[in-house]
Amino acid sequence: MSLKAKLMREVHSEVSEKASSKVSIVGVGRVGMACAISILQQYLTDELALVDKVVDKLKGEALDLLHGSMFLKSHISADTDYLVTADSKVCIICAGVRQLEGEEKEKQMQRNIAVYKEIIPQLAKYSPSAVLLVVTHPVDIMTYVAWKVSGFPKHRVIGTGTNLDTARFRFLLGAKLKINPISIHAYIIGEQGDESVAIWSSANVAGINLEQLDEKLAKDQEIQIHKKVIASAHDVIHLKGYTSWAIGLSVTNIVGAILKNLRSVHLVSINAKDEHDIRADVFLSLPCVLGTTGVCGILRQPLQVGEAAKLKQNAESLLKTQRELQL
Missing domain, CATH: 3.40.50.720 (NAD(P)-binding Rossmann-like Domain)
Structure with a gap:
């Protein structure tokens, strides 16, 4: 008699079942x-x-x-x-x-x-x-x-797009305002990296638009904080040699929304064709509703003229790179 048999009396044979959230x-x-x-x-x-x-x-x-x-x-x-x-x-x-x-x-x-x-x-x-x-x-x-x-x-x-960039943006704003980042709503869209677009026009705390409080001060803060966002990964790499924990948490944030069908908003890189006058199959980050089927919707985010122009530049740059790829 096997050790397993001595331990317990089997009343039902094992059945191989597929994982429901693999x-x-x-x-x-x-x-x-x-x-x-x-x-x-x-x-x-x-x-x-x-x-x-x-x-x-x-x-x-x-x-x-x-x-x-x-x-x-x-x-x-x-x-x-x-x-x-x-x-x-x-x-x-x-x-x-x-x-x-x-x-x-x-x-x-x-x-x-x-x-x-x-x-x-x-x-x-x-x-x-x-x-x-x-x-x-x-x-x-x-x-x-x-x-x-x-x-x-x-x-x-x-x-993963600018999901982590957005988290860094909110962290830096929260540090500046002495408010937990979870209570700050501000987004970075477009091409991930140095050319990303910080959307300051809709940045708010509890519905209070930061730009409307002091437009000049807000504009100065946008430039300074966005520069820090861009430098964030370089700072971590300089200090510890690589980045890992924050991107791991960002990925988990996205995966959780999909597996649990949360229909929550995340800044992920998606096919942006027909969004903001983009006419080609270009992948860049926009605020998306995520659920069990992946992207359930793309928010119609209002952009100022300058923000829209930067996003269009991102799309054109990415399209140029895509056309040069050997697939």
Whole structure:
């Protein structure tokens, strides 16, 4: 008699059931694992699957998490075979290549595209109804690549976009005003990175528009704080060598909205065609309502003339880059 049989009398044979809220993460580097631990600690998923091509790294990270199984509420699996991702509700893609010394960004981007051409078809094969969530930089371009390679409808391919930039914006405003960032409503849209667009015209605390309080002061603060937002990632990288925790929390914020069908608003990179006079399939960040099917809606955000012009410049720049890609 087996140890299990001595321990208990089985009254019903085990049945293999699909997880109802499975999440897969491709790439178990610092960002991928920050996403993993954040998702696990917030108990969002029944099953978390990890994929990476570096076998020892993958096994080590999975084993480290499994040793903490007693403290978690999710089944954890890991493999180099994408079959482990089957039936995922959300597939998070953190994989990417590092820029080589002296390498042009365009060449690095093209190498990332080659990586995506391997990853995306496998995810689409095993989880054809999943939402793809792109984290790899440059996130807007790579989200476009994921959309083109996967063949998924546009509402199920999104990037982390300016979700974290917006969080940084609110954090800095909160520090300035001595108010918790959760009570501040201010957004950064457009292309993620140095060319992002801070929407100061609608920034408010409890409905009190900050620009209307003092237009000149508000404009000065917008410039200063937006510069700090842009520099935030560089500051962290300079101090600790990389960013991880904040983007992990940002990803979890997005994943939670999808899995729980919260229909909450998030600044994610999506196909912006027909929004704000954008006429091409360009991916950039706009305030979106997220739910179980991915993007449920895109808010018709009022923009001032200058803000709209910057957003249009973002779209034109991204479109130029997209047209130069070798897909």
